[in-house]
Amino acid sequence: MSPDPVRIEARFLDGRTEVRLLIRHPMHTGRERDPDSGAPIPALYIDTLIVERIAADGRTHELLQADFGPGIARNPFHHFAFGGGAPGETVRVRWRDTGGNEASGQTVITA
Structure with a gap:
């Protein structure tokens, strides 16, 4: 995994907070094959995001x-907005994948 598996931005504008989230993860489906050996690559994908x-x-x-x-x-990249929030508050992201790996990230909401 990348040393920075979660990148997140949160910006407050006109009474709502807009969040942009990029998660660095290979998201293997279990149907891929290793290009060198031809062996199947086991499924490994994010199954829970909070x-x-x-x-x-x-x-x-x-x-x-x-x-x-x-x-x-x-x-995966996610972009969404929610009503409320305020500059100075925090948005936190957590995920877990099918291999039991977990990562999180957070950012402060800006104006």
Whole structure:
């Protein structure tokens, strides 16, 4: 995995927060073959994604929970918005893949 497996930006504008998220992950479907040996590459893909907002008072609010399958592209990019949030609050992302690997990242919401 890349040393920076989650890149995230969050920007507050006109009463809503827009989030852009890039997850570096190979997202192997289990149907691919190694180009050198021809051996099958085992399935390894993100199966759970959770996005949370940590408010100024420290409370955590779950914004999104997604269950993925092998049909999601390598290095998935997600772009969404939610009502509310505020500059200075935090957006945190966590994911887990079918191999038990986990990663997280967070950013502060900017104006």
